[in-house]
Amino acid sequence: MRDRPSGTKTSQLDPHARRILERTELEGIELIRFLYVDHGGVIRGKAASRSRLAERLGTGIGHTVAMMAMNMLDQLQDVEHLGPVGEVRIVPDPTTYVPLPHAPGAAAMLSDLRLPDGSPWQACARTFLKDAVAQLAGEGYTLLAAFEPEFTLGRLLPDPGGGHDRLVPLDDSLCYANTGFDTAHDYTMKLVRALETQGLRVEHYHPELGPGQQELSIRYAPALRAxxxxxLLRETVRGVAMRMQLWASLAPKPLAGQAGNGAHLHLSLWSDTTNLFGADDEIRDAFVGGLLAHLPALTALTCGSVNSFRRLAPRSWAGAYAVHGPDNREAAIRMCSPLGDSGEPNVELKPSDSSANPYLSLGAVIHAGLDGIRRKLDPGEPVDVDPDTRPGRYPRLPSSLGEALDALEADELLMEALGPLRRSAYLAVKRSEAAAFAAQDVAYELYHHVRAF
Structure with a gap:
């Protein structure tokens, strides 16, 4: 292959990068999106043209530091070191390259935010997860994880009363009903093919409880890949819908009176080829003990929006109480029974949704679980009833984003793990969102979450 006009020779690139250059030409890719997730949970990025890709794989694309102080309403917050002065680079990970079937001519790579000299930047969310994975590896463990997202499929239509656009669900089929499969069939098949094309292995799909609600899960993977x-799933769910003149929203509560959209997080801890959640009850219990000990603070990261707390309510299968139990879908942590002889035991964290930054969410979960192992924390007795039927007996998780942020600020372990710049930015961004939505009505909140997630 010829050298690129930028002066970067293909021989100077690593094998992954060389393969990407070959693929872009063979697949007719013209723009390659370098994607990252900000502190508001919004997926953002810039795109390199194919003609400059050889150079940009090494240098990244320049980007203002201020974007990591932007909230989900595009309101810039006053955070020291995240203002108009300063620059980082959006540096793609070549191993994550995928074509985007829903956007012909485009591809994407997940990216780190790095300083101009190439060193890690302390406000990068993906770096936070990488560091957490490295700490876990230092203790001899590997975490496999999978998000289990729900989303609402419909159309974004003008409000008859002249207010904000509203999401009108595609159908009103019953939970798991075959009519739900049929109504969304054309969209679902395009979505599944698009995900599989990108290397995401679809495990299960079904129509869920709420009008237009769908659930689709991807095979578990090592934490960073998960x-x-x-x-990629979030972007593909929405992108396929847009190409079909539909709208898909992964917002936690896009319709105030209907079921919420979770993104339950499934976890298993491994040592070499052994799943410790099935082979070592002591390790599993200590990991769960760590999650429970830090769970009020964790919800500020795993349920990352004002809208999240409309979903995180008792008797909605969202896990509103800080308890664990075997196959208890009202417990915050469900001990999942394996599927058949070949199934792997895993733990499901239910207070989790797609408005969260998945790198911050999963990184914080690792820090909490590892703390439980190090301190041999006791998770307490498993709960085998709906905890809401025993008033006052079990601890309730925060009921608002503000309460969750207060718990996060009081959690020394997680604040230390986040580091000064990241925690300052995250708290400022999220408190600004809490204040902004508190000053508006429900329709305003729903509209902006449906548009953002």
């Missing part, structure tokens, strides 16, 4: 997969 978070990358969730970003």
């Amino acid at each position: 978070a990358d997969n969730h970003v």
Whole structure:
């Protein structure tokens, strides 16, 4: 292959990068999106043209530091070191390259935000997860994870009363009903093919409880790949819908009176080829003990929006109480029974949704679980009833984003793990969102979450 006009020779690139250059020509790719997730949970990025890709794989694309102080309403917050002065680079990970079937001529790579000299930047969410994975590996463990997202499929239509556009669901089929499969069939088949084309292995799909609600899960993977997969899934769910003149929203509560959209997080901890959640009850219990000990603070990261807390309510199968139990879908942590002889035991964290930054969410979960292992924390007795039927007996998780942020600020372990710049930015962004939505009505909140997620 010829050298690129930028002066970067293909011989100077690593094998992954060389293969990408070959693929872009063979597949007719003209623009390659370098994607990242900000502190508001919004997926953002810039795109390199194919003609400059050889150079940009090494240098990245220049980007203002201020974007990591932007909230989901595109309101810039006053955070020290994240203002108009300063620059980072959006540096793609070549191993994550995928064509985008829903956007012909385009491809994407998940990216890190790095300083101009190439060193890690302390406000990069993907770097936070990488560091957490490295700490876990230092203790001899590997975490496999999978997000289990729900979303609402419909159309975004003008409000008859002249207010904000509203999401009108595609159908009103019953939960798991075959009519739901049929109504969404054309969209679903295009979605599944698009995900499989990108290397995301679809496990299960079904129509869910609410009008237009769908659920589709991807095969588990090592933690970083699992978070990358969730970003690609979010973009593909929405992108396929747009190409079909539909609208898909992964917002936690896009319709105020209907079921919420979770993104339950499934976890298993491994040592070499052994799943410790099936082979070592002591390790599993300590990991769960760590999650429970930090769960009020974790919800500020795993349920990352004002809208999240409309979903995180008792008797909605969202896990509103800080308890664990075997196959208990009202417990925050469900101990999942394996499917058949070949199934792997795993733990499901239910207070989790797609408005969260998956890198911050999963990284914080690793820090909490590892703390439980190190301190041998006791998760307490498993709960085998709906905890809401025993008033006052079990601890309730925060009921608002503000309460969750207060818990996060009080959690020394997670604040230390986030580091000064990242925690300052995250708290400023999220508190600004809490204040902005508190000053508006429900329709305003729903509209902006449906548009963002």
